[in-house]
Amino acid sequence: MAKNKLNQVYNIDSRHILESIPQNIEIQTTITSPPYFDMKDYGSENQVGYGQIYEDYLNDLQNIFGQILKITKDDGTLWIIIDTFKRNNQVVSLPFDLANKLKDIGWFLQDIIIWKKDKTVPWSTNGFMQRKFEYILFFSKSPKYKSNKDKVRIYDTSQLKKWWVKYPERYNPKGKALDEIWEFPIPVQGSWGDEYIRHFCPLPKELVATMVQISTDENDIILDPFAGSGTVLSQSAYMKRNYIGFELNNEYIKMFENYLKRTIKKYRKEYELLEQQNNQSDFEIQILNLRVLKYARLLINKIEEETARDDFKIFVTIKNRSSKRNKSIVAEYQIIGDAESDNILKLINEIIVKPPLSKFGIEAIFKCVKENKVKSKNVFGYSKTNSYSYIKNIDMSSPKVKVISDICVDLNEKDYD
Numbered sequence: 001m002a003k004n005k006l007n008q009v010y011n012i013d014s015r016h017i018l019e020s021i022p023q024n025i026e027i028q029t030t031i032t033s034p035p036y037f038d039m040k041d042y043g044s045e046n047q048v049g050y051g052q053i054y055e056d057y058l059n060d061l062q063n064i065f066g067q068i069l070k071i072t073k074d075d076g077t078l079w080i081i082i083d084t085f086k087r088n089n090q091v092v093s094l095p096f097d098l099a100n101k102l103k104d105i106g107w108f109l110q111d112i113i114i115w116k117k118d119k120t121v122p123w124s125t126n127g128f129m130q131r132k133f134e135y136i137l138f139f140s141k142s143p144k145y146k147s148n149k150d151k152v153r154i155y156d157t158s159q160l161k162k163w164w165v166k167y168p169e170r171y172n173p174k175g176k177a178l179d180e181i182w183e184f185p186i187p188v189q190g191s192w193g194d195e196y197i198r199h200f201c202p203l204p205k206e207l208v209a210t211m212v213q214i215s216t217d218e219n220d221i222i223l224d225p226f227a228g229s230g231t232v233l234s235q236s237a238y239m240k241r242n243y244i245g246f247e248l249n250n251e252y253i254k255m256f257e258n259y260l261k262r263t264i265k266k267y268r269k270e271y272e273l274l275e276q277q278n279n280q281s282d283f284e285i286q287i288l289n290l291r292v293l294k295y296a297r298l299l300i301n302k303i304e305e306e307t308a309r310d311d312f313k314i315f316v317t318i319k320n321r322s323s324k325r326n327k328s329i330v331a332e333y334q335i336i337g338d339a340e341s342d343n344i345l346k347l348i349n350e351i352i353v354k355p356p357l358s359k360f361g362i363e364a365i366f367k368c369v370k371e372n373k374v375k376s377k378n379v380f381g382y383s384k385t386n387s388y389s390y391i392k393n394i395d396m397s398s399p400k401v402k403v404i405s406d407i408c409v410d411l412n413e414k415d416y417d
Contacts (some may be wrong), residue, residue, distance in 0.1 A: 005021060005022060005025060005244065005250050006025070006221065006242045006243070006244060007237070007242055007243055007244075007296035008244065008245070009230065009233065009244075009246070009247050009253045009256060009257070009318075009338060010244075010245065010246050010247075010284050011140050011247065011248065011250050012246055012255055013246070013248060014120075014225035014226060014246040015060060015063060015064055016072070016163050017064065017067045017068060017071070017225060017246065017380040018024070018067045018070065020353055021071055021244065021246075023070065023071070025075045025221065026071060026072065026144045026221065027068065027071050027072045027073065027074070027076055027221050027222070027223045027244075028072075028073055028076050028077075028146065028216045028217075028220035028221055029072075029077045029078065029079065029129045029211070029212075029215035029216050029220070029223075030065075030068050030072070030077075030078045030079065030222070030224065030225065031077075031079045031144075031208060031211050031212070031215075031222060031223075031224055031232045032079070032081070032223075032224045032225055032226050032227075032228060032229070032232065033081040033082065033203060034061055034080065034084065034226050035226060036081060036083070038129070040178070042350070051360075052117075052151060056094070056098060058098060058101055059101075059102065060103065061098055062098075062101040062104070062105060064225055064264055064351070065078065065080075065102055065105070066106075067105055068126075068142060068223065068225065069105065069107060069340060070207055072109060073146075074140050074141060074142050074144075074332060075111075075140075075142065075144060075146045076077075076139070076140070076141045076145065076146070076215075077138065077139065077140050077141070077145050077146065077147075077215045078099070078102075078137075078138070078139040078140070078141075079085075079136060079139075079211045079215070080136070080139070081115065081134055081135075081136055081203065082094060082095045082096070082098060082134065082135055082136075082137065082185065083131075083134040083135060084135075086104075089261075089324065091294065091368075095135040096175050097138060097328065098137070099112075099137055100290040102137075102139060106141075106227040107139040107140070107141070108139060108140045108141070108142065109137065109138075109139055109159070110139060110140050110141060110145070111136075111137075111138040111180065112136070112137060112138070113136035113137075113138060113181070113182055114133050114134075114135065114136075114153045114180060114182070114199075115133055115134045115135070115136050115182050115184065115207065115333075116133050116181055116182065116183045116184075117134060117184065117185060117204075118132055118185045118186065119131060127180065127403040130389070131269040131320070131405075135279055136182070136392055145214060145215075145407075146217075147215070147366075148214055148215070148217070148218070149177065149178070149214060150174045150175075151214070151216055151280075152210055152213050153172065153175030153176055153177055153178070154175050154176040154177075154178070155172045155174065155175030155176070155279070155280045155281070155283035155284075156396050157283065157285075157416060160416065160417070161416070162414070162415075162416035164287070164416070164417060165290070165413040166247050166388065166413060168173040168287045168290035168291045168294060169291055169294065169356065169359055170287075171358045172287075173283075173284040173287045173328055174280060174283075175283055175284075176238075176281060177362075178210075180387075182207065182215065184204040184206050185204065185326050186202065186204060187202050187204060191325060198267075199296055199403050200314060202229055202231060202371045203231040203232070204231075205231055205234070205235050205267075208231055208232050208235040209235050209238075209239065211230075212235060212236060212239050212241060213239070216241055218239070218241060219240065219241065219242065220241050220242065221241070221242045221243070221244065222236040222241050222243050222244075223243070223244050224241065224244075224246070225243070225245075225246045226246070226257065227245030227246060227252070227253075228247065229255060229256060229259075230245065230247075230251055230252070230253075230255070230256030230259065230260070231251055232245075232254065232258050232262075233245045234256065234259060234263065234267075235269070236258060237264060238263075238264065238267040238270070238271050239271050239272070239288050240268070246356070253360055268381060272373045285331050286409075288318070288328060288329045288409050289318075290387070290388055290409060290411075291328075291361070291362060291411055292316060292318055292330070292331045292362060292407065293316065293382060293387040293388070293403060293405060293407060293409060294331060294360075294387045294388075295316075295331070295333075295357060295362050295364070295402050296314045296316040296333055296358045296387065296403045296405070297382060297384060297386075297387040297402065298331065298356060298384075299314065299348065299351065299357060300335075300350070300358060300384070300402050300403065301313040301384050301402075302351050302354075302357075303344065303347060303380065304353075304404060305349060305350070306347055307339070307347070309337070309339075311338075312335060312336065312337040312402075313336040313337065313372060313401065313402055313404060314333055314334065314335055314336065314402065314403055314404070315333070315334040315372075315374050315379075315403075315404045315405065316331055316332065316333050316334075316404075316407070317332050317338060317405060317406055318330070318331050318333065318390070318406045318407065319331060319332055319365070320361040321338075322362075324363055326361060327361050327362065327363040328361040328362070329361070329363065330362075330363045330364075330365065331362055331363070331364055331365070332364075332365040332366075332367065332368070333364055333365065333366050334367045334368070334369055335348070335367070335368045336369055336370075336371070336372045336374075337370070338370050339368070341368035344368050345368060346365060348366055352364065357396070370394070372397065372404075374396065374404050378406060379396065379404050379405060379406050380404070380405060380406070380408050381394060381398070381400075381401035381403065381404055382401070382402065382403040382405070382408075383400055383401070383402060383403075384402040387403055387409070387410045388408055388409055388413070389409065389410050389411055389412065390408060390409065
């Protein structure tokens with residue numbers, strides 16, 4: 001691979017990408033915001049957008065992204081940040097016109113994301129409503145593409161509604177998936193202090209980082225054919241990816257190079273610390289613990305309801321991760337009570353194949369014992385109505401205790417309002 005072609009911004013028209021990048025370089029993802037048609041002059045002659053007629057503009061973009069398709073890996077992707085605009089007193093649907101152009105040449109449109117940015121661009125045409133969002137078009141080269149979607153799930157419990165405490169079966173153990181509305185405010189002038197790059201439309205680095213995390217791994221190559229101030233390229237460098245940029249305005253290239261030199265150590269370290277402090281696994285353990293306990297509580301309640309008895313208990317312990325499809329965890333459930341094992345096991349098999357227990361993703365092992373032989377040391381008791389906060393200062397033989405486990409969970413849903 002021609003490494004000298006990586007990690008540089010070229011002062012070359014992006015309409016000549018194939019002439020500039022060696023064929024042995026393969027792009028993993030492209031992240032870019034094309035020029036806003038003729039809404040703004042970016043200070044270069046023969047630029048894409050400004051001064052063109054609309055069809056020529058669309059055709060140039062189709063040509064550029066067609067070239068990019070040829071140098072993109074088979075599992076590669078393309079992110080385009082783009083907006084509608086008003087012309088002759090009506091909205092021009094640029095994102096959708098461009099999407100159709102790119103589908104015609106082989107790109108697969110996978111998602112349309114709304115970027116809620118809270119601020120309008122300086123040249124937005126006034127209407128009766130403020131424009132505070134743009135579109136993000138997400139394409140892939142083939143139906144099977146790289147997607148690290150689990151890495152960007154929301155697992156910070158302060159950002160989740162309190163329902164995750166009572167309804168853990170509704171949450172993926174990796175966290176809540178991103179929805180199609182992303183909220184990232186546009187950086188304001190001076191918000192990055194002396195490090196700030198002056199550009200008409202600076203992209204939030206958190207927005208770019210999300211795309212980088214979803215579509216690439218470390219050492220992959222990221223392309224921005226309209227590099228501008230270089231937010232995509234700098235974020236790629238911070239996150240240990242390789243980058244290639246194209247930009248006609250040489251002043252922007254100089255700004256980017258100076259900016260990256262000043263910030264690479266700071267933001268690379270920040271990225272490394274975030275990777276080390278990733279507590280997604282802690283959330284996963286917590287969700288699975290809550291699921292296992294709630295499964296036990298619902299099961300014992302259903303057994304008592306079907307048998308018209310109220311003297312059963314259940315002891316549950318986690319064994320290991322499950323290798324079965326659609327199952328996350330293996331847990332053993334000991335049904336404690338003076339009843340015929342065969343009858344109880346038959347009843348359990350009828351219960352667990354129906355919702356809600358069939359939705360928990362638990363590979364369950366069942367046993368029946370007549371007496372409670374569980375030692376009270378290092379175990380915790382839960383009631384028939386609450387499996388997310390253990391009962392304090394109570395004997396395990398108490399009729400209030402229905403679920404006994406070595407899993408300790410003590411959550412207050414009000415803490416997550």
